[in-house]
Amino acid sequence: MQPPDNLTQFQANVRAFVEKTLLPEVNKIDEAEQIDRSLIQAMANQGFLGASIKKKNGGQALPSDHLMVLHKEVARAHGSLENLVTVTGMVAAAVERFAKSDLIRDYVKALAKGELIGGFAMTEPNIGSNLSHVETTITRDGDDYVINGVKTWITLAQIADFFVVLGRTRDNHTQVILVDRSTPGLSVEPIRGMIGLRANMLGTVTFDQCRVPAHYLLGSETQGLALSATFGLHEGRFTTACGCLGLADAALEVMTERCISRQQAGKPLYRHQLVQKMLSETLVAVMSAQELVNRAAEARDMASPDMVQAIMIAKYAASQAARLASNNAVQLLGASGCHAVNHAERYFRDAKAMEIIEGTTQIHEIQIALAYIATNVERAAA
Ligand SMILES: Cc1cc2nc3c(=O)[nH]c(=O)nc-3n(C[C@H](O)[C@H](O)[C@H](O)COP(=O)(O)OP(=O)(O)OC[C@H]3O[C@@H](n4cnc5c(N)ncnc54)[C@H](O)[C@@H]3O)c2cc1C
Incomplete structure (x- = not known):
C-alpha cells in the first residue's frame, strides 16, 4: 500500500484492510495462539511490516502520525497483530542503524517483504526489568563471536528466522548481536497459555555455543552500551x-x-x-x-x-x-x-x-x- 499524504485517507485504507482481512481471523488467531503465515504475508504486502523501515531498505519510512494510525488500527483487530508490527520495527531499527555490512541489512529488506521474521531477544529467566545485568555471553573467538545463554518470553520466537540478542562481552560491556535461527546450538521452546497477546508465538530461546561471524555484532565492542x-x-x-x-x-x-x-x-x-x-x-x-x-x-x-x-x-x-x-x-x-x-x-x-x-x-x-x-x-x- 502506497501511503497517501492525507492522514484521513491513510486511516481509511488501513481500516478497510483490517476489517476485510484481519478482523474475520481474530477469534481463530486467539484460540490457536498463532498467526498464519499467509496473514503475515498479507500484512507485509500492504507495507505494514516495512512501515518504519527506510525506503532504501524496502520499507515505507512512515512519518510518526501515519505509524500511530497504523498501530492503532491493527491493535483494534488483535494485540498480537500489532505486536508483530512493533517487534518487526524494533528488530529493523536495531539492525538497519547499527549493522556494519550490507549483508546484514539484507535481513531488514527481507523483514519488510515478510520473507523473514525477526525476534528481539532481551529478557532472560533471571533478568527482566534490569537488562543491564544481562547474563548471556557474547565472547570473541578469532573471527567469530560465541553466544551462550537463555532468552525467554520472546515474541515471535516460534517462527522467527533470526534474533537480535542482548548479551555481555568479555570486557563486561552489553552488546547486541544478530543470530540466525539456523545457527548450530540454537533451540526454541514454545510458550503457550498467556493471559493476553495470546498469538505472540512466544518462546524460550537457548544459545548453546552458537558461533556467529564477528560482523554480525550490532555496534562496536568498545561502545560499552548496547x-x-x-x-x-x-x-x-x-x-x-x-x-x-x-x-x-x-x-x-x-x-x-x-x-x-x-x-x-x-x-x-x-x-x-x-x-x-x-x-x-x-x-x-x-x-x-x-x-x-x-x-x-x-x-x-x-x-x-x-x-x-x-x-x-x-x-x-x-x-x-x-x-x-x-x-x-x-x-x-x-x-x-x-x-x-x-x-x-x-x-x-x-x-x-x-x-x-x-x-x-x-x-x-x-x-x-x-x-x-x-x-x-x-x-x-x-
Ligand atoms: C506478551 C509478552 C511479550 C513479550 N515479548 C518480549 C520480547 O519480544 N522480547 C523480550 O526480550 N522480552 C519480551 N517480553 C518480556 C518482557 O519484556 C518482560 O516480562 C518485562 O521486561 C518484565 O520483566 P519480568 O517479566 O522478568 O519481570 P520483573 O523484572 O521480574 O518484574 C516483576 C515485577 O516487579 C516490578 N519491578 C521490577 N523492578 C522494579 C523496580 N526496580 N522497582 C519497582 N518495581 C520493579 C515490575 O514492574 C514487575 O511488576 C514479553 C512479555 C510478554 C508478557
Whole structure:
C-alpha cells in the first residue's frame, strides 16, 4: 500500500484492510495462539511490516502520525497483530542503524517483504526489568563471536528466522548481536497459555555455543552500551503506545454503544450517574493519552532532546488508558463482557499484557520521574 499524504485517507485504507482481512481471523488467531503465515504475508504486502523501515531498505519510512494510525488500527483487530508490527520495527531499527555490512541489512529488506521474521531477544529467566545485568555471553573467538545463554518470553520466537540478542562481552560491556535461527546450538521452546497477546508465538530461546561471524555484532565492542537495544526499545515503546491507544479507543467505542443501547431500571445505562462517571473517566484518559502520543510522535519526527521522555510518558499513559477503558468496557457489558462473543474481554486481556511489555508500568514510573528530576537539576545548575 502506497501511503497517501492525507492522514484521513491513510486511516481509511488501513481500516478497510483490517476489517476485510484481519478482523474475520481474530477469534481463530486467539484460540490457536498463532498467526498464519499467509496473514503475515498479507500484512507485509500492504507495507505494514516495512512501515518504519527506510525506503532504501524496502520499507515505507512512515512519518510518526501515519505509524500511530497504523498501530492503532491493527491493535483494534488483535494485540498480537500489532505486536508483530512493533517487534518487526524494533528488530529493523536495531539492525538497519547499527549493522556494519550490507549483508546484514539484507535481513531488514527481507523483514519488510515478510520473507523473514525477526525476534528481539532481551529478557532472560533471571533478568527482566534490569537488562543491564544481562547474563548471556557474547565472547570473541578469532573471527567469530560465541553466544551462550537463555532468552525467554520472546515474541515471535516460534517462527522467527533470526534474533537480535542482548548479551555481555568479555570486557563486561552489553552488546547486541544478530543470530540466525539456523545457527548450530540454537533451540526454541514454545510458550503457550498467556493471559493476553495470546498469538505472540512466544518462546524460550537457548544459545548453546552458537558461533556467529564477528560482523554480525550490532555496534562496536568498545561502545560499552548496547545502543542498538536502546534504540530498538524506544521504537517499540512508541508503537506500543500507539497500539494501546487503539485498544483504548476500541474499548471506549464498545462501552459507548452499550451505554446507549442497554436499558436498566427503565432508562439507558448512560442515564445512571455511576455509569456517567465511568464514561467520563475513560473518555478523559483516552483523550489525554492521545495528546501525549501526539506529543511523542512530534518529538520522534524531530528527534528532539526530550524524545525519550515523551515516548516513555506516552507508553505509560496509553497503557494505563487501555487498561482503564477495557476494564470499564467489560464491566458495562456485564456478563456478555466476560464472554469471547465480545471483543471487550480480549481488549482487557491484551491491555494487561501491554502494561508489562517494553518496560513495565513501574519501570516507566521510575524512569519518567528520574528523567524529570535530572532535567530540573540541570536547569538549577545552569
Ligand atoms: C506478551 C509478552 C511479550 C513479550 N515479548 C518480549 C520480547 O519480544 N522480547 C523480550 O526480550 N522480552 C519480551 N517480553 C518480556 C518482557 O519484556 C518482560 O516480562 C518485562 O521486561 C518484565 O520483566 P519480568 O517479566 O522478568 O519481570 P520483573 O523484572 O521480574 O518484574 C516483576 C515485577 O516487579 C516490578 N519491578 C521490577 N523492578 C522494579 C523496580 N526496580 N522497582 C519497582 N518495581 C520493579 C515490575 O514492574 C514487575 O511488576 C514479553 C512479555 C510478554 C508478557
